[in-house]
Amino acid sequence: MSLAGAAPRPNVVVAVLALGGITVSLMQTLVIPLIPMLPGLLHASPADTTWVITATLLASAVATPVVGRLGDMYGKRAMLLLSLCLLVAGSTVAALSDSLVPMLAGRVLQGLASGVIPLGISIMRDELPAEKLGSATAMMSSSLGVGGALGLPASALLIENTDWHVLFWTAAGLGVVVIGFVLTFVPESSVRTGGRFDVVGALGLSTALVCLLLAISKGADWGWTDGLTLGLFGAAVLVLLLWGWFELRTRMPLVDLRTSARRQVLVTNLASVVFAFAMFAMSLVLPQLLQLPAATGYGLGQSLLVTGLVLVPAGLVMMATSPVSARISRARGPKTTLMVGAVVVAAGYGLGAVFMSAIWQLLIVSALIGAGIGLAYGSMPALIMGAVPISETAAANSLNTLMRAIGTSISSAVAGVILAHLTIPFGPAEVPSQGGFRLIMALGSGAALAALAIAAFIPGRARQTEEAAESRHSDVISAAR
Structure with a gap:
């Protein structure tokens, strides 16, 4: 039975959409525990198996803005369901694969599902009452980090206790469950632009x-x-x-560049790129510190499962700070929330540069950084939606999500170069040095402070009110057409 045509129940709609966001973001870290084993599992070279990660990244970048625009034109719920179906199909193909080509095909399909989070935020704007919108969109936005944090321990646990194909069967099963919930509880928005793609x-x-x-x-x-x-x-x-x-x-x-050039949208997207650089640095440093042998003098010699569990609190803190983010935004404006989040993340990385010799220390660092990410990511949809017409909500949120993906990609590349060059000999090989990890922590703190400086140029509340009025005017014009 479908309740999509009935009056939406806000709490249920938020829970379903957030579950969808977490499920899709799980795909980021799903295969990380498999990376060292992929050459043997897929009978391919290590260089070729790196495409298992790269293919998903590229597919996600292509799909996010396209699906967002299609959602504005033909229905956000319909595009949400299509994205989830692609996730299920990709997970099934990967689960059935024992060689590189079908695995790559499955990972591409999984990447094409990345539009779920911006589509979910846009559905919330269309369907939820104003008093619930802030906390709901903050939670949906932070689901990107929550899923990434939960994915590593979950996948490590499955790999250690089952066949690796179960990873992808589990992902497919989660996708089917979310599809059922969306069909049952999430209404289709009547807000559409129509027109030609x-x-x-x-x-x-x-x-x-x-x-x-x-x-x-x-x-x-x-x-x-x-x-x-x-x-x-x-x-x-x-x-x-x-x-x-x-x-x-x-x-x-596809993208209204005149709307995107509005100061509030443009500066928010710039801050998103820089802030995503800071966010992802934690994911690159902490797992390696935890898993390096204790004989290095700074590694903690932990298993992959323990490593994943250490990162779980960061994801939970992101979710817990979502309502806090919404309250700050209501009281002081989303610009203030973004700036507070940047300060918290900068402090977390600053602490991490000297606080990395025990598991409990890394737990504190990751939780502090997670709190800052939850605050900042919760504010970004509010800043974007406050400056764009409701008819362009999905496309604008998708572009902001894309900016975050570009920031994380740059972070990964920069950290990779640093860790490859700042090494120490360890046995027959070399491992990243403690100085390399500290440098990445310092860069993460610097990037968060740079995001703070950029966010300072976001218009204040008076100017935001003017841009919101311009957005409503654009809606009236679009409706008249």
Whole structure:
């Protein structure tokens, strides 16, 4: 029985959408425990199996803005269900695979489901009463970090006790459950723009993003001065310029650049890139510190399962701070919430640079950083939705999600270079040095402070009210058309 046509129950809608966001974000860390084993499991070289991670990243970058725009045009719930079906299909293909090609196909399909979080935020704006919207969107936004934190211990536990294919069967099962809940409890929004889909704009943006993220993610392997890496960066810049020129001249663009250029939207997206850089640094440092042998003098020699469990509190704290984020935003505005979150994250990394010699110390550091991420990520949808027409909510939130993905990709590349060059000999090999970990912590703190400085340029409440009025005016014009 479907209740989609009945009056939505706000708490149930929020719970279902948040579960969908957590399920999709689990795909980020699902395969991390498998990475060392993939060459043997898939009968491929280590270089080739890195595409199991890269393929999902590229597919996510392509899908996020496209699905957001399609949601605005043809229905957000319909696109949400399509994304979840792609997740189930990809998980099933991966679960049935024993070689590289079908695994890559499955991971691409999983990546195409990444639009669930921005679509969920947009559905909330359409369906929830105003008094519940702030805390609901904050929770949905933070589900990206929650799923990532919970995925590592869950996948480690399954790998240690079952066949590795069970990972993907579990993901498929979760996807089916969420589809059932969405069909039953989540209504379809009546807010749609209609019109013609911008195919040229979608192809142009997808091409630019693939070139950019491929160069960022594979640059360390190929060499940052290699012709292929530089060529991809150059192609990304050229295609983005041509894409922007086209988008400004088409009647119904994939991304409304004039809306995106509004100060509140533009500065929020810039802050999102820098803040995501800071956020992801924790995911790159703490697991390695926990798993390095104690004989190094700074490694803690823990198992993968213990490592994952140490990261769980960070995810739970992100979820717990979502209502706090909403309360601060109501009282002082989402700009203040973002800035407070940046300060907390900067303090967490600063503490982590000197506080890394015991598990309890890393628990405190990860929880503090998680609290800052929960505050900041909870404020971003409010800043975006306060400055865009309701008819462009999904597309605008998708673009903000994409900005975060670009920031995490840059963070991963920078940290990889640092840890590859700052090493110490250990037995027959070399391992990252403690100085390398401290440098990444310092960069994470610096990036959070940079996000704080950028956020200071977000308009104050008076200007935000003006931009909200402009958004409502745009809605009236769109409805009239």
